[in-house]
Amino acid sequence: MPEYETHEYDVLVIGAGGAGLRAAVEASSMGARTAVITKSLLGKAHTVMAEGGMAAAMGNVWPQDNWQVHFRDTMRGGKMLNNWRMAQIHAQEAPDRVYELEEWGALFDRTPDGRILQRDFGGHRYARLAHVGDRTGLEMIRILQQRGVHQGLDVFAECTINRLFKDSQGRIAGAIGYRRETGELLLFKAKAVVLATGGAGRIWEITSNSWEGTADGHALALYAGADMIDMECIQFHPTGMVWPLSVKGLLVTEGVRGDGGTLKNIDGKRFMFDYIPAMFAAETADNEPEADRWYNDKTVRRTPDLLPRDEVARAINSEVKAGRGTEHGGVFLDIASRRSPEYIRSRLPSMYHQFMQLAGVDITKEAFEVGPTMHYIMGGVRVEAEKQGTAVPGLYAAGEVSGGMHGGNRLGGNSLSDLVVFGRRAGMGAAEYALGLTSAPALDQADVDERAALMMKPLEGDGRENPYAIHTALRTLMQNKVGIIRTESELQEALVEIASLKERLTRVKAGGDTKYNPGWHLALDLEHMITVAEVVTRAAIERKESRGGHTRDDYPNPSPEFGKVNIVDRLGPNGVEVRQEPLPQMPPELAELFADGGDDAHG
Amino acid sequence: MPTANLKVWRGDDSGDYQNYQVEYGHGEVVLDVIHKLQATQAGDLAVRWNCKAGKCGSCSAEINGHPRLQCMTRMEIFEEGEEIVIAPLKTYKLIRDLVTDVSVNFEKAKTIPFVDLEKPAPGDVRRMAQMDIDRVQEFHKCIECFICMDVCHVIRDHPDNMDKFVGPRYFVQLAMVAMHPLDQHPKREMVAYGFGLEYCNITKCCTEVCPEGIHITDNAIIPLKERRVDELYDPLRMIGRALFGKK
Ligand SMILES: Cc1cc2nc3c(=O)[nH]c(=O)nc-3n(C[C@H](O)[C@H](O)[C@H](O)COP(=O)(O)OP(=O)(O)OC[C@H]3O[C@@H](n4cnc5c(N)ncnc54)[C@H](O)[C@@H]3O)c2cc1C
Ligand code: SF4
Ligand code: SF4
Ligand code: FES
Numbered sequence: 001m002p003e004y005e006t007h008e009y010d011v012l013v014i015g016a017g018g019a020g021l022r023a024a025v026e027a028s029s030m031g032a033r034t035a036v037i038t039k040s041l042l043g044k045a046h047t048v049m050a051e052g053g054m055a056a057a058m059g060n061v062w063p064q065d066n067w068q069v070h071f072r073d074t075m076r077g078g079k080m081l082n083n084w085r086m087a088q089i090h091a092q093e094a095p096d097r098v099y100e101l102e103e104w105g106a107l108f109d110r111t112p113d114g115r116i117l118q119r120d121f122g123g124h125r126y127a128r129l130a131h132v133g134d135r136t137g138l139e140m141i142r143i144l145q146q147r148g149v150h151q152g153l154d155v156f157a158e159c160t161i162n163r164l165f166k167d168s169q170g171r172i173a174g175a176i177g178y179r180r181e182t183g184e185l186l187l188f189k190a191k192a193v194v195l196a197t198g199g200a201g202r203i204w205e206i207t208s209n210s211w212e213g214t215a216d217g218h219a220l221a222l223y224a225g226a227d228m229i230d231m232e233c234i235q236f237h238p239t240g241m242v243w244p245l246s247v248k249g250l251l252v253t254e255g256v257r258g259d260g261g262t263l264k265n266i267d268g269k270r271f272m273f274d275y276i277p278a279m280f281a282a283e284t285a286d287n288e289p290e291a292d293r294w295y296n297d298k299t300v301r302r303t304p305d306l307l308p309r310d311e312v313a314r315a316i317n318s319e320v321k322a323g324r325g326t327e328h329g330g331v332f333l334d335i336a337s338r339r340s341p342e343y344i345r346s347r348l349p350s351m352y353h354q355f356m357q358l359a360g361v362d363i364t365k366e367a368f369e370v371g372p373t374m375h376y377i378m379g380g381v382r383v384e385a386e387k388q389g390t391a392v393p394g395l396y397a398a399g400e401v402s403g404g405m406h407g408g409n410r411l412g413g414n415s416l417s418d419l420v421v422f423g424r425r426a427g428m429g430a431a432e433y434a435l436g437l438t439s440a441p442a443l444d445q446a447d448v449d450e451r452a453a454l455m456m457k458p459l460e461g462d463g464r465e466n467p468y469a470i471h472t473a474l475r476t477l478m479q480n481k482v483g484i485i486r487t488e489s490e491l492q493e494a495l496v497e498i499a500s501l502k503e504r505l506t507r508v509k510a511g512g513d514t515k516y517n518p519g520w521h522l523a524l525d526l527e528h529m530i531t532v533a534e535v536v537t538r539a540a541i542e543r544k545e546s547r548g549g550h551t552r553d554d555y556p557n558p559s560p561e562f563g564k565v566n567i568v569d570r571l572g573p574n575g576v577e578v579r580q581e582p583l584p585q586m587p588p589e590l591a592e593l594f595a596d597g598g599d600d601a602h603g
Numbered sequence: 604m605p606t607a608n609l610k611v612w613r614g615d616d617s618g619d620y621q622n623y624q625v626e627y628g629h630g631e632v633v634l635d636v637i638h639k640l641q642a643t644q645a646g647d648l649a650v651r652w653n654c655k656a657g658k659c660g661s662c663s664a665e666i667n668g669h670p671r672l673q674c675m676t677r678m679e680i681f682e683e684g685e686e687i688v689i690a691p692l693k694t695y696k697l698i699r700d701l702v703t704d705v706s707v708n709f710e711k712a713k714t715i716p717f718v719d720l721e722k723p724a725p726g727d728v729r730r731m732a733q734m735d736i737d738r739v740q741e742f743h744k745c746i747e748c749f750i751c752m753d754v755c756h757v758i759r760d761h762p763d764n765m766d767k768f769v770g771p772r773y774f775v776q777l778a779m780v781a782m783h784p785l786d787q788h789p790k791r792e793m794v795a796y797g798f799g800l801e802y803c804n805i806t807k808c809c810t811e812v813c814p815e816g817i818h819i820t821d822n823a824i825i826p827l828k829e830r831r832v833d834e835l836y837d838p839l840r841m842i843g844r845a846l847f848g849k850k
Contacts, residue, residue, distance in 0.1 A: 041651070042709060043747055044659045102729060105718040105783065107736050107743055114730030132743065138658065139743055146776075149709070150717040157706070181698055210653040244630020250656055354656055357675055359630065468642040512647025516699045519646035 002452060004176075004187040009035045009154075010434035011427070012175060012190035014161050014217065017045035018137070018419030019399025019426070020196030021144035024153050026427030027194070032434050034427075035154040035188070037177065039212050042157050043145045046198050046210055046400075047419065050137025051253035051350065053119055053129030054420075055413035056094035060115045062126035062298060067091040069125055072593045074414060076279070077123040077308045078378070078407025079548040079558070080594075081230060081566060084586035085385035086405040086422070094417040097424070098130045106143045108132055120258040123308040123411040125283075126298060134253050134350045140416060159186055161216070162524055163451050164193060164224045164395070167441035172224070172394030174443050176451050180521060183514020185452055189443060191434035194388075194426050195221060195381060195397040202471075203529050203536075204374035205479035208240055208251040217401035219528035221381040222535065226390040228569045229403040231379035231532075232539035233549040235410055236484045238263075238312035240373025242330035247358045249373040252333065252351060254412045256363075257305045259347045260295060261335035263316070264367065265324040271331070272304035275315035280307060310409045310548050313372040317484055320371065330371035336364055372484055376415065378406045378549055379539070382568065387429025388422055391570075394433060394441070398426035408548020458523035459514065463507035467523040470504055474529060477501075482537050487553040491541045498534050505530060535576055539567045542578045604628055607636050607678060610688045611648070615699055620688070627678050633689065634662055634673040637701075649700035657814060660748030664701050665690040670750040672814050692753040694762075705749060711769045714798070715776045720785045735784045741822060742779035744815045745772065751809035751819055757802045768799030771809035771819045778823035781830070800828055 011027040013020045016038035028034040038045060057070040070091035075082050098116065102108065108130045109117040120127045132139040148155070161177035174189045197217025201209025222228060239252040257263070265271045273291075276284045284304050285291035291303035305312070316331050325331055335344055341364035345352050348363075355361040361368050380403030381390055388396045399419045406414060458467070481494040505526055510519035545559035546552050565580040604626040613621045623644060625636050634652055641648045653659040655674045662673040667688050681687055695703035723729045751771035757764050769777070777798060780786060807820045817823070 040653055040659075040661065041705065044653045044661050046653070048659045048746075049654045049656065099728065103720060105720075105780070107731075107740050107783070110731055110733040110736065112733075114732055115728055132740065135658070135744065138746065142743065142745075146712070146715075146717060149712050155709070157709075181702075181704075210655070210659070212653065245628060246631040246635050247656075350658070357657070358632070358677070466642075466646070468646065472642075510646060516649035516702050517647040518641060518649065 002449060004185045004448070004452070006187045006189065007035065008189045008440070009033050010190070011192045011194065011430045012037065012188050013194045013196060013427070014175070014220070015045065015196030015198060015399065015401070016042055016145075016155070017047035017196060017198050017399060018140050018144060018416060019423035020045070020194065021141070021148050022420045022423030023194045023196055023396075023398055023427035023430070025144065025148055025151060026424045027431040028151055028153055030428065030431040030435070032431035034431075035156060036148065037156045037159050037161055039160045039180070040158065042155050043141055045141060046212060047137045047416070048141045049208075049210070049251070050140070050416055051134040051251065052121060052255040052258065053131030053136045053413050054094070054098060054140070054416035055121065055124060055128050055411065056098045056130055056417055057091060057126075057128060058095045058098065058116060058118065058130070060111055061118045065126040065128060068593055070094070070128065071590070073124050074411060075407070075594070077411040078409055080407065080563060081233070081548065081583065082407030083385055083404035083584060084590060085584065088590065089385060089425075090405060090414070090418055090421050093421045097417060097420040101140060101143055101420070104143050104147050106132070106139050108139075119255060120295065120306065121412040122254050122257070122306040122312070124413065125302075129258075129413040131255075134255050134348050136416060140420070156186070160521065160524070161220065162455055164220050165443050165447055166224065166392065167443070169441070170225070170393065171441045172392060173441035176448060176455075178455065181516050183517065183520070185455070187448060189440060191437050191440055192394045192396065192430035194430045195395070195401050196399045196423065196426070197401045199400040200377045200529070200532055201374050203474060203478050203533050204483070205475040206240065206249040206372075207374040208237060208249055209374070214525040214529050215532035216525065216528045217397065218380060218532045218535075221390065221395065221397060221401075222531060222571045224392050224395060225570065226392050226395060227382040228535055229379060229382040229566050230407065230539075231377075231403070231536045231569055232543050232567060233378035233408045234374060234536065235309055235376040235378060235549045236313040236372040237375035238309055238316050238372055239333055239370040240375075241359065242326075242369045242371040243328040244359060250354070250358070251373065251375065252370050253348070254306075254309075255348060256333060256335055256351060259335065260339045261333050262303070262305050262338065263312070264332045264334055265319050266326055267324060270305075271319050271324070272307065272312065272315060275311060275318070276304050276307070277311055280311070308409055308411060310551075313484060314551060316370075316372055326369045328369055330369040332367040333370045334367035336366055341365075376400065376410055378408065378410055379403045379536070386425065387432070388426035389429055389433075396426040396430045398422040408550065455524060458508050458510045458520055461507070461509060463509040465504045465508045467508050467510055467519055467526060470501055470508065470526055471522060471529075474501055474526070474533060478533055482533070482540060485551050485553050486540055488541065491537055494537045495534065498530060498537065502530050535569050538576050538578050539569055542567050542580070605683050607681075608684055608686050609636065609640070610686055611637075611640070611700070612690045613648070613700055615697055631678050632674055633666060633676040633678065633687070636678065637673060637689070649698070649702040651702055658746060660746030663692055663748045663750050663753070665692060665753070670753040670812055672748060672750075675814065692749065694753045694755070694759045695749070707765060708747070708749060708752075708772070711773050712776070714769065715773055716780055716788070718780050718783050718786050719788055720783070721787045729785060731784050738822065739779060739782045739784070741817055742775050742782075744817055745775050746815060747772065748814060750812050750814065754808045754812050756806065756808070764799070764802060767797070768802045771824070773798070774800070774803075774827060775817060775819055775823045778827055781827065800824070
């Protein structure tokens with residue numbers, strides 16, 4: 001019987017982004033023996049890249065703001081697919097979590113009277129994002145990291161979890177992974193697991209996500225028997241860099257538009273006025289003077305440049321298709337002609353440097369090219385709203401890997417707040433569950449050994465498939481056939497190609513040995529990515545309408561029927577199973593907030 | 604497409620440089636070229652990266668002898684055909700190729716105190732003027748690339764100093780806590796512990812290389828040193844210490 005480096009914990013948190021760190025801090029403060037595992041070094045998770053800010057209805061800039069307005073914006077932004085209870089908890093608790101970060105040392109930008117400043121972002125009625133210049137995620141991660149270190153968390157950096165295990169009663173019992181540095185296998189016995197593994201961007205070719213976004217958590221949950229929800233809903237952020245090729249996909253924060261930037265086509269036209277959807281017509285300015293006044297006067301209608309992301313991404317896509325795009329297939333984003341260089345540099349310092357250093361463009365002097373980039377996956381592990389528990393006893397999920405909170409489309413700034421609101425709750429739920437168990441669920445040694453052997457296969461087999469080549473094929477396929485605009489025939493073709501990639505993966509061969517070998521790591525991640533790509537594609541076939549981050553060329557409009565259901569998926573004995581389930585119904589006092597449709601946007 | 608002439612460190616301490624030729628296009632950075640190399644010629648080449656935008660501090664390496672972020676080093680700064688030497692950071696123990704063991708930093712992080720803020724006035728939130736936090740926000744920009752640690756002669760040339768001297772990155776963190784406008788610790792006392800400040804002779808090499816432009820020496824180290832001096836020679840405090848038995 002092989003020996004593994006083995007550790008025992010009450011709560012195992014997989015992921016050290018905002019969600020994972022906050023969960024771990026909570027679980028450990030409740031007395032649960034807690035470990036955090038991360039594929040990168042501590043402090044490098046994707047959260048570090050978040051720029052614009054963290055949404056919380058503190059009302060520091062606009063006293064009219066409150067949780068009800070935030071809740072309403074979130075639900076409408078999500079095209080009403082959201083789990084209403086999660087959206088409610090999020091809106092109610094986000095301000096406390098911002099103040100908690102401040103208590104722990106975060107230094108948010110200030111209002112003139114010394115309170116936390118808030119900035120405008122797409123889909124938020126009032127300036128609502130607490131921020132630190134344009135590096136809010138760095139602030140969040142550093143503060144949580146220091147908090148965790150001082151609380152004595154055990155951290156397993158550069159370790160990757162490959163599978164979860166259950167006991168004979170179907171409860172979470174542990175997980176297996178490997179140390180990236182040495183390739184040694186690592187076995188965890190754990191009573192509860194919190195998945196906080198972030199997103200899935202690396203399944204697409206053009207993405208703002210880092211190498212870590214390989215959908216591991218989604219896959220781990222699927223293999224463990226949990227449900228997925230809304231997996232067809234993918235956010236293509238409207239403004240990624242498009243040139244030079246080397247930085248294609250890299251994010252340009254929505255803060256550029258929040259702070260006054262506007263989108264223009266090749267003719268210099270502010271085209272967003274042509275793309276105001278009926279749902280937002282009553283609250284969106286249809287002329288330039290009103291749109292420009294809105295930044296300082298919230299009694300007029302908001303600029304269409306800050307419509308929710310799905311709307312803006314589709315508009316850019318249409319402009320480019322109609323031949324009004326730039327040389328490199330994007331549109332222009334112009335803040336240079338609208339704000340002073342000093343203002344731009346002080347509000348958007350890292351954007352200024354990003355363009356200066358990587359593209360040789362001075363954003364205080366000229367407009368720059370942008371286009372859509374895969375940014376965020378709304379879909380994820382289905383959790384209950386209060387403590388983030390899943391269908392598998394002992395399994396919890398928080399942050400981007402979980403689903404439901406953002407429905408069909410996430411508003412900017414609602415992720416950072418989601419991470420800490422639900423990270424905390426998941427940590428609490430997992431700790432309560434683990435501390436309540438009288439004995440630790442037992443691992444099945446045969447499961448462990450079988451998995452361990454499979455993990456070594458890409459190094460040992462005599463296959464000939466290069467993992468990098470399979471990855472490139474998957475990304476191209478998903479970009480072209482399961483991208484921003486979808487259609488039945490292409491989705492069906494995608495399924496066939498995914499099946500063939502799955503087959504190629506059985507013959508994958510990574511050169512080299514186990515020591516810090518990225519080729520081997522990728523070969524293992526590919527299994528996760530391909531599984532999740534299939535789930536996304538099947539869910540996209542099922543939703544025969546266009547809504548939020550799911551646009552169908554063959555069903556271009558929202559359908560009232562599909563507006564009443566979530567698409568839920570899981571792995572059954574014969575592969576992916578897809579079903580429709582009615583949306584949870586909100587209580588009358590919340591439903592009332594939507595009684596007047598979109599028609600109450602003034603004031 | 605131009606071809607880059609790379610000389611990349613392969614293996615551990617007993618490894619060596621290997622030569623590679625990789626084509627590159629307009630706007631590419633060193634990390635792109637390394638990735639191409641990985642995908643086509645050296646599948647197991649070990650390199651760290653995350654954001655590819657200078658935000659996470661993962662991809663530090665010594666490029667032609669200068670520590671830099673690979674993702675922010677454009678190929679255009681090199682002459683066509685010039686030999687480009689890419690080596691791991693020297694201050695840290697090598698694991699393999701471009702990856703070093705930086706775990707010692709996380710031990711250092713544990714020694715830096717955590718903030719402990721004054722409570723807000725009853726019924727109010729904490730108030731701070733932007734002017735008062737501008738200075739401290741600078742320290743929050745640190746992306747933990749450890750490039751400053753790589754050039755600091757105190758540890759680069761004398762590995763034994765590693766456990767006596769927290770190093771420039773952690774002086775920045777110390778300053779971040781010590782200068783928080785609402786931190787209620789007697790700050791001078793806090794910095795009077797042995798973080799190894801005395802080893803620093805203000806050469807400013809760390810400041811010169813910081814990709815975030817943090818004025819490590821002028822804004823963090825020198826003020827900390829000044830506080831320390833005040834602390835040691837402050838007669839009232841010395842009496843206080845004797846009376847209350849504080850160290
Ligand atoms: C460029 C950019 C800017 C953004 N700006 C904003 C913004 O301004 N406001 C906002 O609200 N949102 C923003 N977002 C979105 C937001 O940053 C992310 O959704 C969020 O940070 C995800 O956090 P997380 O904690 O869920 O996961 P992540 O931060 O992605 O962390 C995932 C963690 O899981 C670990 N992990 C993954 N798989 C495994 C495995 N198999 N084994 C072990 N560990 C694993 C990783 O190593 C990592 O530690 C932005 C995103 C990007 C890319
Ligand atoms: S100034 Fe001090 S800390 Fe910075 S490099 Fe010189 S000796 Fe090291
Ligand atoms: S202080 Fe500057 S050089 Fe040092 S780790 Fe931080 S960002 Fe890097
Ligand atoms: S990859 Fe993040 S700094 Fe280079």
